[in-house]
Amino acid sequence: MKNIINKNTATHTVESLMSDHFTKLASSYSQYRTFDHEAINYITKKLASKSNIVAADIGCGDGRYSIKLIEKLRDRLSLTCVDNNYEMLRQISNIAHNFKNLQTKYAFAEKIPFDDNSLDCIFSFNAIHHFKINEFAKECNRILKNNGLLFIYTRLKDQNETNIWSKFFPDFSKKENRLFDIQDLTKCISNQTSLNLKSSEFFEHKRSSNLQKLVMKAKMKHYSTFSLYTISEFEKSLGKFKQNIYQNFDSPENIQWVDENTMFVFQKNTSKINDTKK
Numbered sequence: 001m002k003n004i005i006n007k008n009t010a011t012h013t014v015e016s017l018m019s020d021h022f023t024k025l026a027s028s029y030s031q032y033r034t035f036d037h038e039a040i041n042y043i044t045k046k047l048a049s050k051s052n053i054v055a056a057d058i059g060c061g062d063g064r065y066s067i068k069l070i071e072k073l074r075d076r077l078s079l080t081c082v083d084n085n086y087e088m089l090r091q092i093s094n095i096a097h098n099f100k101n102l103q104t105k106y107a108f109a110e111k112i113p114f115d116d117n118s119l120d121c122i123f124s125f126n127a128i129h130h131f132k133i134n135e136f137a138k139e140c141n142r143i144l145k146n147n148g149l150l151f152i153y154t155r156l157k158d159q160n161e162t163n164i165w166s167k168f169f170p171d172f173s174k175k176e177n178r179l180f181d182i183q184d185l186t187k188c189i190s191n192q193t194s195l196n197l198k199s200s201e202f203f204e205h206k207r208s209s210n211l212q213k214l215v216m217k218a219k220m221k222h223y224s225t226f227s228l229y230t231i232s233e234f235e236k237s238l239g240k241f242k243q244n245i246y247q248n249f250d251s252p253e254n255i256q257w258v259d260e261n262t263m264f265v266f267q268k269n270t271s272k273i274n275d276t277k278k
Helices: 007-032 037-046 064-076 086-096 133-143 157-161 164-168 182-190 211-219 224-228 231-248 270-277
Strands: 053-058 077-083 102-106 119-125 144-154 195-209 255-268
Touching: 007 086, 007 224, 037 064, 037 144, 037 195, 037 255, 053 064, 064 077, 064 086, 064 102, 064 119, 077 086, 086 102, 119 133, 133 144, 133 182, 133 195, 133 255, 144 182, 144 195, 157 164, 157 255, 164 231, 164 255, 182 195, 182 255, 195 211, 211 231
Parallel strands: 053 077, 053 119, 077 102, 119 144
Antiparallel strands: 144 255, 195 255
């Protein structure tokens, strides 16, 4: 008799894994994740001419990017950090009292608790692959003001293939099947909404580390992808990863590579919908 896998059950299982992953990692998340300052600098330049910006960071995690946005834009930004993990939001709440223009809300990306046409900007950093993207796009379309901006910072499928984990950690790219390519992402966001792709920017980040730190990051599951391995799969792949590093680098104390990411900027233009109705 064939095994029949219910897609809804499979999806629920992944969601449960991710929820457990982020709950366990919340207090130490910032220690093991790399922060890309270039993404914040890019947004700051894009918003240079704007004041009194009302915005939300969706899938904010522990608020690493949210805090940097507040520090860069200062009193020009009123920001709400939105996540569906209480432990992650707790990390932000511990320091939120230092920022009068920062607050948190527990919610899912597919049902964002804001009024229609109420936000100037929406940000999402390294989180879009956790969302049901069609529902997320419709919610962004609903809550953004006309001409409001949606910033999505992510790594794409092909960019994932070039990082050190996909190259040397067995099955990493196979396990990570949630990422988008450019066409799929832009199509999902723009179809059935009034959100148009305004710009996209590709980033190359030069990284360096040693084998000990990389092994620790993998063990601490600094990418949620590692949570998709069984315990035995992970241990076997980690052993092979160490071998691969020794075989492909002159020194395990000086490992260098390049990570790639993309920033997408969508702008809401209600005339787009009106034009299609004519």
